[in-house]
Amino acid sequence: MMRQFLYSLFVAACLSLSLCARPAITATIGINAAIRTGVATMPKQCKPGKTSPEALGWRWRPGTLVRVYYLRNSFSETEREALTRSVNGWNNALRGIGSSVVLTVGGERDGVSQNNASITVMRGIPRGRERVGEIKYYSLSNGVVRMTVTIGPAVTDLSALTSLMTHELGHSLGLADCYECRRGTTAMAAFRSDNRGNDVYEPSECDIFVVASAYASETGAQANIVPIEQR
Numbered sequence: 717m718m719r720q721f722l723y724s725l726f727v728a729a730c731l732s733l734s735l736c737a738r739p740a741i742t743a744t745i746g747i748n749a750a751i752r753t754g755v756a757t758m759p760k761q762c763k764p765g766k767t768s769p770e771a772l773g774w775r776w777r778p779g780t781l782v783r784v785y786y787l788r789n790s791f792s793e794t795e796r797e798a799l800t801r802s803v804n805g806w807n808n809a810l811r812g813i814g815s816s817v818v819l820t821v822g823g824e825r826d827g828v829s830q831n832n833a834s835i836t837v838m839r840g841i842p843r844g845r846e847r848v849g850e851i852k853y854y855s856l857s858n859g860v861v862r863m864t865v866t867i868g869p870a871v872t873d874l875s876a877l878t879s880l881m882t883h884e885l886g887h888s889l890g891l892a893d894c895y896e897c898r899r900g901t902t903a904m905a906a907f908r909s910d911n912r913g914n915d916v917y918e919p920s921e922c923d924i925f926v927v928a929s930a931y932a933s934e935t936g937a938q939a940n941i942v943p944i945e946q947r
């Protein structure tokens with residue numbers, strides 16, 4: 717997640733990294749898969765790149781219980797509650813689409829979790845200028861997949877924390893950034909400023925639809941992990 721005004725710079729960087737390792741998964745493929753498997757059709761207002769994010773090509777294995785931990789001394793109790801609101805928001809969405817993936821808050825811990833299907837959330841400086849948050853995926857050869865979310869020290873507003881966490885959890889479920897998306901339409905849009913969020917505090921209908929599409933084609937095989945490290 718980064719702030720909006722560096723978007724053009726981001727695009728330039730992206731092009732030199734061959735499209736930021738975004739897989740060539742189009743919304744059309746997702747939609748067809750969703751239709752085949754009986755997921756509701758795409759809500760009318762969802763236009764990829766305008767009001768709807770696209771899928772990264774990553775998803776958790778069916779039935780995965782993803783544990784979200786907060787690194788001790790990173791967040792106050794009220795901040796943890798604000799972060800947990802976005803965990804609950806995504807959980808409600810996952811339940812609503814019949815996904816067998818469940819997020820659960822594992823509480824505070826002293827160190828970064830090395831366990832499979834864990835996400836450790838901490839304070840820190842996200843890499844790259846003007847970033848407010850960052851998610852890193854670690855995919856180990858023994859099959860362990862774990863993630864860390866780093867939240868910049870400037871993000872202190874509770875609503876902004878919920879907004880940012882909803883965005884980063886969107887990545888953890890396979891959504892790509894959509895900095896060009898209209899504000900208020902998707903959790904994957906850019907932040908206005910450190911503490912103003914992006915006006916989305918729970919996954920939007922379009923976010924949920926794209927996640928549902930990606931998980932509709934669940935075959936038991938895990939999609940390839942995408943080597944993204946932030947956004």
Ligand SMILES: [Zn+2]
Pocket residue numbers: 717718883887892893946947
């Ligand atoms: Zn992002």
